[in-house]
Amino acid sequence: MSSIATAPAAKAQIDPKLIVPAMNSVKAVFETMVKVAVQIERPTIKATPGVSYDVSGIIGLSGDLTGSIVLSFPTASATKLVSAFAGCELDPKSPEFPDAVGELANMIAGGAKKAFGFRANISTPNVVIGAGHKIARLSDVPCVVIPCKTAMGDFAVEINIKQIGVAADANR
Amino acid sequence: MSSIATAPAAKAQIDPKLIVPAMNSVKAVFETMVKVAVQIERPTIKATPGVSYDVSGIIGLSGDLTGSIVLSFPTASATKLVSAFAGCELDPKSPEFPDAVGELANMIAGGAKKAFGFRANISTPNVVIGAGHKIARLSDVPCVVIPCKTAMGDFAVEINIKQIGVAADANR
Numbered sequence: 001m002s003s004i005a006t007a008p009a010a011k012a013q014i015d016p017k018l019i020v021p022a023m024n025s026v027k028a029v030f031e032t033m034v035k036v037a038v039q040i041e042r043p044t045i046k047a048t049p050g051v052s053y054d055v056s057g058i059i060g061l062s063g064d065l066t067g068s069i070v071l072s073f074p075t076a077s078a079t080k081l082v083s084a085f086a087g088c089e090l091d092p093k094s095p096e097f098p099d100a101v102g103e104l105a106n107m108i109a110g111g112a113k114k115a116f117g118f119r120a121n122i123s124t125p126n127v128v129i130g131a132g133h134k135i136a137r138l139s140d141v142p143c144v145v146i147p148c149k150t151a152m153g154d155f156a157v158e159i160n161i162k163q164i165g166v167a168a169d170a171n172r
Numbered sequence: 173m174s175s176i177a178t179a180p181a182a183k184a185q186i187d188p189k190l191i192v193p194a195m196n197s198v199k200a201v202f203e204t205m206v207k208v209a210v211q212i213e214r215p216t217i218k219a220t221p222g223v224s225y226d227v228s229g230i231i232g233l234s235g236d237l238t239g240s241i242v243l244s245f246p247t248a249s250a251t252k253l254v255s256a257f258a259g260c261e262l263d264p265k266s267p268e269f270p271d272a273v274g275e276l277a278n279m280i281a282g283g284a285k286k287a288f289g290f291r292a293n294i295s296t297p298n299v300v301i302g303a304g305h306k307i308a309r310l311s312d313v314p315c316v317v318i319p320c321k322t323a324m325g326d327f328a329v330e331i332n333i334k335q336i337g338v339a340a341d342a343n344r
Contacts, residue, residue, distance in 0.1 A: 060232015
């Protein structure tokens with residue numbers, strides 16, 4: 001069910017210069033905050049219907065860039081990675097669990113935003129919990145899926161971004 | 173499982189002046205675009221773990237307000253309401269279905285944002301599809317659930333908003 005860059009669902013292309021900062025941010029956040037090395041697999045343009053996840057942290061972007069950055073896990077990966085991040089065992093049913101997922105998504109989006117070189121603002125996260133949910137692809141937003149592997153389990157980062165302004169100062 | 177304003181999960185309060193514009197926007201969008209009357213039930217502060225949904229459109233807000241507006245449906249309501257909005261029968265598996273859910277969420281968030289009187293930007297929507305998913309409550313973001321009833325089925329609007337700036341000019 002994996003998609004490739006030539007999948008028919010891919011009407012719009014995402015600028016590669018948006019992908020590298022996002023991948024760097026994923027690596028930096030997991031390596032410094034979760035203390036786990038991340039092996040980033042080849043990013044793919046998302047096809048419909050996309051991959052199913054159990055836990056997703058969603059951050060909206062607006063400003064010169066509009067869209068979202070989504071951090072999605074199977075439950076087992078989320079439990080291990082988020083517990084390592086929090087420094088204590090977190091049950092997926094505990095109220096701290098979505099807070100920790102949201103905070104990881106927030107750090108990744110914050111790091112990527114800083115490196116994008118656009119005037120973009122990020123929203124506070126939404127965290128979706130539900131076995132086998134999909135983040136649907138909208139037809140007018142290019143979406144790239146970055147699969148990530150770690151010793152504690154796999155996850156994915158989905159970058160749905162549309163540029164609506166011109167490039168601005170870096171580090172805004 | 174419904175929550176009330178005194179539910180223990182409710183650490184933070186949401187400003188009532190943010191709820192009324194959101195409710196007005198929900199009514200206006202459904203009445204003009206879906207051609208269905210909306211009966212708005214009493215808003216409640218969201219408790220953990222919250223209500224389960226099958227289809228959710230999520231819009232991030234940033235600027236003086238940060239958070240999100242989420243439009244969530246059971247599948248049957250979503251199918252009827254979104255088909256009425258699109259003017260043709262939409263299958264929940266079709267690529268047009270998430271586009272239409274996202275556009276409805278976008279119109280509601282856009283209408284609410286305009287009426288809030290804050291400098292806030294909205295992101296393009298994310299649409300989550302998955303039977304029984306929950307939008308987790310984050311501990312530091314006040315969240316109000318607005319249950320809505322229509323002749324085509326029920327749905328809910330969740331307003332997760334934190335004010336981070338001061339009130340600004342209206343209509344920004």
